[in-house]
Amino acid sequence: MKKDDNVITKAVEAPAELLEKTIEVTEEVNHALHGDKTAQRTRDYWHTLGPGLTTGASDDDPSGIATYSQTGAQYGFQLLWLAPFTFPLMAVVQEMCARIGLVTGRGLASNIRTKYSHRALYFCAMLLFAANTFNIGADLGAMSKSVELLFPSWNFILLVVGITIVMLWLQIFTPYKRYAKYLKWLSLVLLAYVVSAFLAHLNWSHVLSHAFVPSISFNKNQLLLICAILGTTISPYLFFWQTSQEVEDQIVQGKTTIQMRQDSTTPKDVHSMRVDVWSGMFLSNIAMFFIVAACGGLLFTHGVTNIQTASQAAQALRPFAGSATYFLFALGIIGLGMLAIPVLAGSSSYAISESLNQRGSLGMKLKQAYAFYGVIIISMVVGLCMNFIGINPIKALIYAAVLNGLVAPVVLIYIVLLSSNRKIMGNWVNGRWSTIIGWLTVGIMAVSGLAAIYSLL
DSSP states (O other), X not given: OHHHHHHHHHHHHHHHHHHHHHHHHHHHHHHHHHHHHHHHHHHHHHHHXXXXXXXXXXXXXXXXXXXXXXXXXXXXXXXXXXXXXXHHHHHHXXXXXXXXXXXXSSOHHHHHHXXXXXXXXXXXXXXXXXXXXXXXXXXXHHHXXXXXXHSTTSXXXXXXXXXXXXXXXXXXXXXXXXXXXHHHHHGGGGHHHHHHHHHTTOOHHHHHHTTSSOOOOOOXXXXXXXXXXXXXXXXXXXXXXXXXXXXXXXXXXXXXXXXXXXXXXXXXXXXXXXXXXXXXXXXXXXXXXXXXXXXXXXXXXXXXXXXXXXXHHHHHHHHHHOHHHHHHHHHHHHHHHHHHHHHHHHHHHHHHHHHTTOOOOTTSOGGGOHHXXXXXXXXXXXXXXXXXTTXXXXXXXXXXXXXXXXXXXHHHHHHHHHHHOHHHHGGGOOOHHHHHHHHHHHHHHHHHHHHHHHHHO
């Protein structure tokens, strides 16, 4: 009887066990399939990113990091609201630039030259070159100082010369397709600042309470700092770089003539471009937010307000946030310098070459584009020399901010006009809100430029 009971029990339990096994297997299969889909979506998203991501990340160059660090150290969380405030302005403008490049198949300077005043373009190109060169000099110095933080026995002069040579070699002799991949991966260095802020153990409810409430003291020092933030966030070099990089990407895809590029723009291309641009600008402003927050929560709180360079910010954070934050800050400066300096030098070269109707592209070899690479070399060498003639990096940034304040409104006017012109843009002309935000940005940058000049008087 017991034997029969066992048989009956097993017969009853078998379906239940089979059902449990089936559920387990089904869950594993679903998890695997879901995981594969998530991984595939992540891969697809990563492949969508390109010029927009690198442009956004390059906006947070070592000079920008110094400006954001100063902001937090001097005013705590008071100006934290500038990060979310500037995000839509920056994203809409950069989307216009990318769309102009995608639809016309030309760089920004080339479009301005064919449609508007040559004199204004020459003026803007030369001021852009000067501002970018000041930034390059400050960034080279900041990178070298940051390497010294990690390796104190290394010589500053040898470092700054070595970094300049490496950067020139990469820009001139590395094939564009491979170089673009390097820049794309370097953009992820920005995440170091997000991690460093969390390691600082800030009071996040206090941080967020200041994130969306505008507050300005209207003293000259703060006005100049706000102008510097706007100048380094909505910066002219990004406009020229973004537009030309869209063209470079099309050339890599085999669209080697302007006509081929103009005839091949699809809704899918425009959608991918927008995802790319908005993602890049979001990453840029998130990093800005966390840098200001970290320095505001630690340096300002402890009375450390005299921060002049990004490397000083890293050193100042170490006693309060620990070595991990210190190393992340220093590594971020080096990585972002590697990303931003080519963008600064390249944007100057695109602007000047296109203004003079000269052939030029990072996709060309040196012997094919002497003028284009000549501008890059001159900009880099002058920036290098700035580190040996005693120009204070903060003064260099102030000069760059003022020059950007003069250039940005003029170039922005051309960007809004070009992207609003149906004859040029066809179906991809600006929508109403893009135009409104575009003109609003023109006004803000014009006021910012005038305020920068006023604050220096």
